[in-house]
Amino acid sequence: MALLSDGHFHSGETIAQQVGLSRTAVAGHISQLSDWGLDVFKVKGKGYRLERGFSLLNAESIKKHLGNTKRAMIDVESVLPSTNTEMKKRIANARHELADGDAIFAEIQTAGRGRHGRTWLAPIGGSLTFSMYWSFPDGYQSMAGLSLMVGLAVCEALKDFGVDDAELKWPNDIYLQGKKLAGILIEVEGQIGATAHSVIGIGLNVCVPDSQYDVGQPHSDLTSYLGHTPDRNSLAAAIIKSLWTLLPKFTQQGFGPFAPHWEALDLYADKRIVLQMGEKRFSGIDRGVDASGALLVETQDGITRFHGGEVSLRGNR
Structure with a gap:
């Protein structure tokens, strides 16, 4: 390759x-x-x-772009079933001593996953797929709102590349010009009452022309938006750096301080939305999020809070 x-x-x-x-x-x-x-x-x-050439991901190149901000493991693998699965294996394996901020990238994912077990299509050389490790000593409950904060971190990093108008769809998608640009998948290992070991999975479309790829929903990519393909190693470093900057604050203070920033990028702010939770459907007005990252929906009965789980959200047409 x-x-x-x-x-x-x-x-x-x-x-x-x-x-x-x-x-x-x-x-x-x-x-x-x-x-x-x-x-x-x-x-x-x-x-x-x-058909088209591309530059390969390279751990040393990513580290060079990172500078001396933090020493952590940056691992680039050619082929993995899933970067999240690989990170979870390393968490379970005592021989792998992981530090907060360690990251694994893959050029090829043979079994990449999105939310609800959906397949995540990642064209070779056309996407950025990686997983980062971060521990939460106060346990699972201190992770509320993590996927929303990660979405914010990615949007902050994209500004360095000329993308100023990315938006966020609750709870873990990044949109550009009304179409999905990236997805986030958070998984957790650990026992209740003990340190929670989180795996932060990110998949971002860099060069995925919608004329060539059908990913099951309208999608966008950075190449189409910018008119050129950004360097993926530089992009990887920018997202890592953004996460390394925001995650310590999140660990100490929770999602609360980030809520106003997330609401400023809310794709469906003050719009009528429909949520599907299992067999139930809810309709109302998107009124932002609370300090735990729960979605606030205004219905006839007042404000209702929704937390993760099997919830999908679409603009009500």
């Missing part, structure tokens, strides 16, 4: 020599890349070429 990422033709023989495999084995690996969603062209006499 690293050889082909430059977007130029490479013969099967040249690839075989450089990676120390037979041409038959190379052909098998190329087929696997195609199965994972990379458009690999084969032209007789020329060899293999990707």
